[in-house]
Every structure is written in structure tokens, then in C-alpha cells.
Amino acid sequence: MSALEGKTLIVTAGPTIEPIDPVRFLSNHSTGKMGYAIAGALAARGARVVLVSGRTALDTPAGVERVDVLSAEEMYRAVMERFEASDGAVMCAAVADYTPVEVSPVKMKKSDDDLVIRLKRTKDIAAEAGRRKGDRMLMGFALETDHEQENALGKLRRKNLDFIVLNSLRDPGAGFAGDTNKITIIDRQGEITDCPLESKRAAAERIADRIEAWFAARGC
Ligand code: CTP
Numbered sequence: 001m002s003a004l005e006g007k008t009l010i011v012t013a014g015p016t017i018e019p020i021d022p023v024r025f026l027s028n029h030s031t032g033k034m035g036y037a038i039a040g041a042l043a044a045r046g047a048r049v050v051l052v053s054g055r056t057a058l059d060t061p062a063g064v065e066r067v068d069v070l071s072a073e074e075m076y077r078a079v080m081e082r083f084e085a086s087d088g089a090v091m092c093a094a095v096a097d098y099t100p101v102e103v104s105p106v107k108m109k110k111s112d113d114d115l116v117i118r119l120k121r122t123k124d125i126a127a128e129a130g131r132r133k134g135d136r137m138l139m140g141f142a143l144e145t146d147h148e149q150e151n152a153l154g155k156l157r158r159k160n161l162d163f164i165v166l167n168s169l170r171d172p173g174a175g176f177a178g179d180t181n182k183i184t185i186i187d188r189q190g191e192i193t194d195c196p197l198e199s200k201r202a203a204a205e206r207i208a209d210r211i212e213a214w215f216a217a218r219g220c
């Protein structure tokens with residue numbers, strides 16, 4: 001029997017959308033493919049998976065319960081409402097770090113002047129989950145362009161994660177777009193596992209293996 005049988009796991013995936021006015025927003029290039037693949041892999045091993053998803057063009061994986069959100073604030077609330085009752089979370093979403101201070105209730109009209117949009121920091125969902133973690137499993141992601149392992153390990157420690165999955169934008173075939181990924185998994189002990197370039201589905205199975213082993217090692 002899989003150690004994931006009966007576990008409740010939250011997976012965040014996709015981009016967040018930060019509104020400027022009723023028709024415009026700030027966002028990023030995340031497609032949600034990696035998070036959806038992880039959600040599907042965990043559900044196939046018997047976990048109850050709640051996928052908290054930003055806007056994507058993907059179908060919900062079999063056996064997964066999906067909660068749709070748009071902004072970082074909505075994603076924060078959807079995760080925090082469910083975190084206490086969960087056994088852990090995989091924070092795969094590309095959450096905006098900044099959001100407009102003011103959202104215009106009407107469509108903004110252009111003028112000849114430059115436009116300045118003031119941004120404020122969003123709440124860090126992974127870091128807050130790290131503070132409330134207890135004995136739950138927590139995995140985060142890091143997309144880096146330089147000093148990759150050092151930066152990723154720093155994020156793992158700051159956010160109190162058990163694992164951080166590193167994507168290097170220097171690796172061809174890794175990152176947001178496409179169906180492949182090249183990941184490095186770093187655990188709390190600083191142990192580094194470099195994985196080959198492979199399909200996002202295969203990378204998701206590898207990630208699910210590590211999560212399953214984490215629960216198995218605790219005998220729970
Ligand atoms: N994350 C989150 N909530 C946020 C921002 C990030 O949960 N508001 C999570 C992501 O889902 C991912 C990890 O934190 O698991 C990424 O860490 P972060 O430090 O935010 O990455 P970057 O935004 O790329 O950071 P930096 O600008 O510091 O490189």
C-alpha cells in the first residue's frame with residue numbers, strides 16, 4: 001500500500017492574475033503543467049489532492065478536486081482555509097510577488113503621460129505554510145537563473161520547506177513552457193538530486209516518489 005493512501009495534499013499550480021482595472025492585469029508565463037502533473041501523480045497513488053489553481057488551459061487530472069482562483073490573495077485564502085486539515089502541500093504555483101496598490105473599478109483611459117502603477121508585496125503562501133507547518137510535508141519550487149543551488153537552498157530554509165525543486169532557466173528544455181523539465185530536488189538536509197531532462201509527467205512521478213518516501217519514512 002502506498003504511504004500516500006488517505007493523505008490530504010494541497011497542490012498550488014499555474015500563474016496568478018493581479019488586476020489593474022476590469023480589463024487589464026499583471027501575470028506571468030506559467031502554464032500550470034508541472035503542478036497539474038504532480039497533482040495527478042499524487043492522486044493516482046491514493047492521496048486526496050486539492051489542486052488550488054490559477055487560470056490555466058488544462059483539464060483537471062483524474063481524481064483531483066480543483067479550486068479555481070485568480071489573484072495571489074485568493075490563492076493565499078484558498079490554501080490557508082485548507083492547510084490545517086491537510087497532511088502537506090506542494091507549492092508549484094507562480095505566485096505574483098507584487099500586486100497593484102489600487103485597482104481601478106472602471107477601465108483606465110490612456111493619456112499622453114507615462115503611466116505609473118504602484119505595486120505592493122503579496123503574501124508569501126509557502127512561507128506562511130512553513131510557519132504553520134507542524135509535522136506536515138512542505139515542498140516549494142524555485143526558478144533561478146544564477147547561483148541556482150545556493151538561492152534554492154536559501155528559499156528552503158527561509159520558508160521552512162522539506163524539499164525545494166529547482167528549475168534552472170539556464171537548462172534548455174526546463175521551466176514554464178513546453179512538456180519537458182530538468183529539475184534538481186534539494187531536501188532539508190541539503191542533499192541534492194540532479195535529474196535528467198525528461199517529460200513533466202516523468203518529473204512529476206519522481207517528485208511523487210520523494211513525497212511518498214517522506215511519508216513512508218515517518219511510518220505514517
Ligand atoms: N510562493 C508562494 N507565495 C508567494 C510567492 C512564492 O507560495 N507569494 C512560492 C512558490 O509557489 C514557490 C516558491 O514560493 O514554491 C518560490 O519562491 P520565491 O522566493 O517567491 O520565488 P521567486 O518569486 O522566484 O523569488 P525571488 O524573486 O526571490 O527569486
